[in-house]
Amino acid sequence: MDRKSRTSRLASLEESNEEASLWKEICTSLVKLETIQREAGNVITNINKAAQTSGFLDNGIPSGLYQRLKDCYRDGITLSSSEIKTINDIIEKVSVLIALRDASEYNGIDGKRKKRKHDSMEEKSTVNGSPSTTCTSTTPSATHTPSNKKVAASQPNQKDTRNDEWILARVLQFHADKNKYRVEDVDRDEFGHTQRYMLSPRQVIPIPDNMDNQPEYPSGRHVLALYPGTTCFYKAIVMTPPSKNKDINASGTYKVQFEDDNNEIKYASPNHVLETPNASK
CATH class of the missing domain: 1.10.287 (Helix Hairpins)
Known part of the structure; x- marks a missing residue:
């Protein structure tokens, strides 16, 4: 892969x-x-x-x-x-x-992980087949993700939200009339520009600010995790949750194993380990 x-x-x-x-x-x-x-x-x-x-x-x-x-x-x-x-x-x-x-x-x-391609420097989305300048959200709900909130966002060209790559983004605005979010990629292209997208609620996963009320994923759980040194989330399996991580230099973090990553163990901050999207959404 x-x-x-x-x-x-x-x-x-x-x-x-x-x-x-x-x-x-x-x-x-x-x-x-x-x-x-x-x-x-x-x-x-x-x-x-x-x-x-x-x-x-x-x-x-x-x-x-x-x-x-x-x-x-x-x-x-x-x-x-x-x-x-x-x-x-x-x-x-x-x-x-x-x-x-x-x-x-x-x-x-890690040469196999190449830079994510930017198809354009403008906002992208398609609403009824025509371009639009809006963005995504987390779940179609009356309670929407607020502006400036960090999220994991599925790229617009990925029609299947179960795809293995999500990007780190920031919510700019929620458009209630369309039930869509306008989000901004935190990464910049070689010209210093950021990309903005219009996404549906199921294409956005909020990143928690406070982990006190967040459940801890047990060993063996399939999750989305931020790959070290990147701004991309990929599918991974929890090997050791924070409460059982005894590594002195990485206490309080998850030990995860990313798919197709030579069975290497990586560390991920708890707020960057997210539940995988529901296929039924």
Whole structure:
């Protein structure tokens, strides 16, 4: 089987544009995070001052002080939510950057996994036989995958969603009137462009942000997993789940074996190990 992975482009200045652009986004997000944390620190200071002041009052807390405390707590909650969102965004971008940079090693070591071909630099989709500029989702449901959510997306030219290759993508928008998602490939072509697609819900699998409520796949389970050093998901079999992985340097990860990969054991992050698409969808 000829697997097509997307390798990073570190061989020349032109090829490094993708990583440089992503690193710039990470730095911008880190500055934003620092600002949020500084503002949160100021809010905590104000809350402590107000609390100390109220401790010296014999007749309870005046309405003005009460309102100030209430506003401070509200600001603190808002900043905390913003901090969590920014941290998750940074973690996701760093994960993608690591995958893109590590891909250069697999470009020379694993020759059979060639770069995935980009058929065009424009958005692709066919709705009733005509081109469209919309995208995919996870399952036809009233609860749709939100914008900026990372997903595994089946390529538009793959009519069978059970095909073995899915790409790492980002949801741009959900079109409720068509029940379709517009998604963007996280990988860039040699010109620095990304591809955008219109996909049906069954062509999209959301990537979980929090693994606390996610089930652990047992040994022997067939899954889709992100191949190390690439931005592509392939069919694999769980060899060892995270709870039973005793490897010191890879604790908390899955041990998986990809199809047609010389029986080699690879490691995959839990949030990059997904349930295989249902054939009935």
